[in-house]
Amino acid sequence: MKPLSSIVLISIFLSASLAAAAQGSIETVLQSVGQNNKTILAQRDYEAARKIESKTGLNPENPFIEYDRLPGRPEGAGVQQEFSVTQQLDFPTAYARRRSVARQITSQSETDSRAIRQDILADAKKVCVQIVYHNKRQVELAKRAQRAQRLVDDISQKLKLSAATALDLNKARLQKLDAENQLRLNGSLLRQQLQRLAELNGGNPMQLPDTVYPELPELASLPVLDSLIEAADPGLLSLKQQIQIDQARLALSRSLTLPKFQVGYHYQSILGQRYQGFHFGLSVPLWGQANTVKLAQANQLSSTSRLSAERGQHYSSIVQLYELYQVQKQGLDQYRISLEGLGTLPLLDTALKLSQITAIEYVLETTYLYAASDTLAELERDLQLTATDLYKYQLN
16 A cells, blocks of 8 residues: 555646646547547448438439341341440439439438437536546545545644544544545546546547536526427437438339330341331339339338427436436535535634544544535536536537
8 A cells, every 4th residue: 555645646746737738628628539539430431421322323224235136047148237225214303303312311411420429429528527526536535635644643643642542543544544545446437537538539548637617508498498409409300301301202202103214226237228216115104113102101101200209208308307407406506505504624623723622523523524525526516417418419
């Protein structure tokens, strides 16, 4: 086990180094994650591939060229030759509707990428909140460890003068051991969160020395906030776009049930006679596109139902987050007021120095204050985490 003085000095030096580095706020961290996250980069490549895929099949099929050379029998009967170039065409409206489907798919792929990016940035911001929490706690625990060491030293001196008991010293040592253990544990948790942040940042380590949370915006009314979230939620937007895609595909499927055309040029040579001219054909739409319109209608109905269900779940989740935020905010405010009414550590230090309280009473009182301070820190962190979920729609 390292001596307390080493632990405290290392912790204080680390905090000072991080503060001096000033490598930026949560906003700069999120910018870096948005640029380096491997999932976001992979989704960007997938989006580009999907855009290319949506543009395939928009043009008419390749022209078809035929040539026949048929020598006659018996010998001297001559050679018959035929040459033709044909092009098959869908009904003209099909091409415009294919392009409409392609545009809708391209727009949806961009929305899907934005949804993935938003989720990853929300995860990164939550990690940042945890890091700020552990940064603050590391500073606080270092102070507690120093105070506990001073108490042990002071009681040890008093014990030599018979002004304290062995029980007092044991209580002080237990508090010192607890402070050291919490300091080490918090340092480990802080490193874990920094490792998680590096993972989200594409494997690139980042430091976040902040010990102050970002300021929370004023909470709008539930209807206003819900409308803002719904308007910006890429998940809902993607479902709306899927309905538009299904509508465009329904229109396309109806165009594909119309006759197809075949046009071209035909040349024929028989016994020295030549014939040439235009070729025209027309398909009879009997069974080639059976049930395609019904399938497109079913897909559109399914997408509409999914959007309706998602809207219900969306509103329910927003209501739950909204109420949780209000409860946490109220609890935090009340806890701050209550904590201000409790005795402070300087008062306890003075009381112990003047022998107004015993060492055991000092340990108990400081333990109560520490527990209250820890609860307050947890309430602050939890409120920030809830706010991250509630205002995720603002992350871009």
